[in-house]
Amino acid sequence: MLREGGLVAIATETVYGLAANALDEHAVARIFEAKARPFFDPLIVHIASRDWLNRLVSRVPAAAEKLAAAFWPGPLTMVLPKTDLVPDLVTSGLPSVAIRMPVHPQARELLQLVDLPLAAPSANPFGQLSPTCAQHVAETLGDRIDLILDGGPSQVGVESTVVFVTDDSVRILRHGGITREALERVVRVDDGATEVAETVAAPSPGMLPQHYAPRTSLKVLQDRAELADVSAQRIGALLLTVADNDPRFAAVEVLTTDGNLATAAANFFAALRRLDRQQVDVIVAYPFPDEGLGRALNDRLSRAAH
Numbered sequence: 001m002l003r004e005g006g007l008v009a010i011a012t013e014t015v016y017g018l019a020a021n022a023l024d025e026h027a028v029a030r031i032f033e034a035k036a037r038p039f040f041d042p043l044i045v046h047i048a049s050r051d052w053l054n055r056l057v058s059r060v061p062a063a064a065e066k067l068a069a070a071f072w073p074g075p076l077t078m079v080l081p082k083t084d085l086v087p088d089l090v091t092s093g094l095p096s097v098a099i100r101m102p103v104h105p106q107a108r109e110l111l112q113l114v115d116l117p118l119a120a121p122s123a124n125p126f127g128q129l130s131p132t133c134a135q136h137v138a139e140t141l142g143d144r145i146d147l148i149l150d151g152g153p154s155q156v157g158v159e160s161t162v163v164f165v166t167d168d169s170v171r172i173l174r175h176g177g178i179t180r181e182a183l184e185r186v187v188r189v190d191d192g193a194t195e196v197a198e199t200v201a202a203p204s205p206g207m208l209p210q211h212y213a214p215r216t217s218l219k220v221l222q223d224r225a226e227l228a229d230v231s232a233q234r235i236g237a238l239l240l241t242v243a244d245n246d247p248r249f250a251a252v253e254v255l256t257t258d259g260n261l262a263t264a265a266a267n268f269f270a271a272l273r274r275l276d277r278q279q280v281d282v283i284v285a286y287p288f289p290d291e292g293l294g295r296a297l298n299d300r301l302s303r304a305a306h
Helices: 025-035 050-056 062-071 105-114 134-141 180-184 224-229 261-276 293-304
Strands: 008-010 017-021 044-046 076-081 096-100 161-165 169-174 188-190 218-220 235-239 249-254 282-285
Touching: 008 105, 008 134, 017 025, 017 105, 050 096, 062 076, 062 161, 062 169, 062 180, 076 169, 134 261, 169 180, 180 188, 218 293, 235 261, 249 261, 261 282, 261 293
Parallel strands: 044 096, 076 161, 169 188, 218 282, 235 249, 235 282
Antiparallel strands: 008 017, 076 096, 161 169
8 A cells, every 4th residue: 555655554652653655755745635734844754774764865974873773763763864765745845854763563564564765744633632542543534544554552652852963963853752861872962943933844843833732722831820820611631640639620631640751751642632522621731840751741732732
């Protein structure tokens, strides 16, 4: 199906992706159509082997070699200079391509069998909550795509970390499944902007100011005292750990019992999706600890808030 230009939702360790042959412009265009995704938002290309990296990328800097050795296969995406083999539609016309090598066993087997690079953004309508199981994909894209491969629930639960790679350092474009602390053990991490305007080509996915959003309005409160300023009648709450249940909460989703951020990340999108179905007027959440995977979760909260 993929070889013939079809769209297939696949499981990865991060979230479910909507995959198509990255070298087939018509198939790639179908991704944008199915997701109602703007063409200025580039796609991540998934590969199974170093051979494909060498064909898709014109130069692999020393920092990229170190990162690949440390984190591939895994939830790390590297933005590198592309070759002419990569269609401009995949990269939104930019001279660089975002590439990763997933670790999910079903995704790896599929990539090896099809022997093609697969463009695969999250398998959801653009801007909405990312899917972390096959049922989430079926509910939102089931009638727009050709097949859903059920690979079980996503283990990481948030998208890959995306880095722009120079010769000896990286800049984080999107926080995700690989933490800044882990990156810093391998290469130098430079600080830089992680957001772009809504009408220009972004260097990577997930950089638009509003993204990953539930249909229900989501507000990020700095502390419990700010809850008094929320005027909604029915409030849904997204909480990191078990806490005193405020009587104003009509629905509550608790991400962990012990504050483990990896567990919270794995449960994050599914919990938001359940709250979105509870017919609440607003969803409130509080910032996560600004460390490790907490940075990725805070990034998703800020982009989901509206």
